[in-house]
Amino acid sequence: MLGQNRRLMLVEDEPLMSSLLATSLVSANFIVETASDAASARKLIQSFDPDIALLDISLGDGPTGVHLAHAIRTTRPDIAILMLSKHQDAKSANADGLDLPDGVGFLRKIMVSNSEYLISAIEKVLGDKSEEVRQDKIGIPVELKLTGKGLQILELIAEGYNNAEIATRSGLSLKSVERWIERIYLELEIEPKGKLNPRVEATRRYFLSAGFPERKGAK
16 A cells, blocks of 8 residues: 555755655655754654655755765664655765765656656665666666756756746856757757657657656657
8 A cells, every 4th residue: 555654754955845745655655754954854863763764865055865864874774765866866966976875766856756656666665675766877878978067958858947947047048058958959869850849859868868668669
């Protein structure tokens, strides 16, 4: 019966994301408590005693979710851990390049809107199968080896933002964003005026890199 009333600690500093995730998890029969930073999470562990911790990597100005994961592994190795991040891997999300401790799952944040996918990932981590939820180790296909600003803009496209919002979030002008998107299409060998919608195809490629199956009938 999905969560089966297991105790889940959600550590997320964005209030809207925290609320949406908590609602989804409660609907799946998890008992959920939330924290917004590492310090409050460590206090919550003592009072709540979770079975699993769902940790966002980026937690504002304080310690990151990766630092928190290491602390939990040291003091409470019985707690299962699943990391969430908009980044490709943990090292790129940390200024000090700290990697994840052993036995921890990693799920790209863009995947959590699919509640079934998220619950499946949680169940695997709870079942000591965290190696099956390491999307940082899937490996992006050669055609998706974008870095820096190109990868950031592709992620924002995949999250559904329009060019104006991408410009705001990436600190670029609208014209610069348009040029970057043209470059992304070129790098991914997507024909802007072909049979496929180029924006949708770029999004599909991004999802594919995160573990989504190939399009049916694709060669």
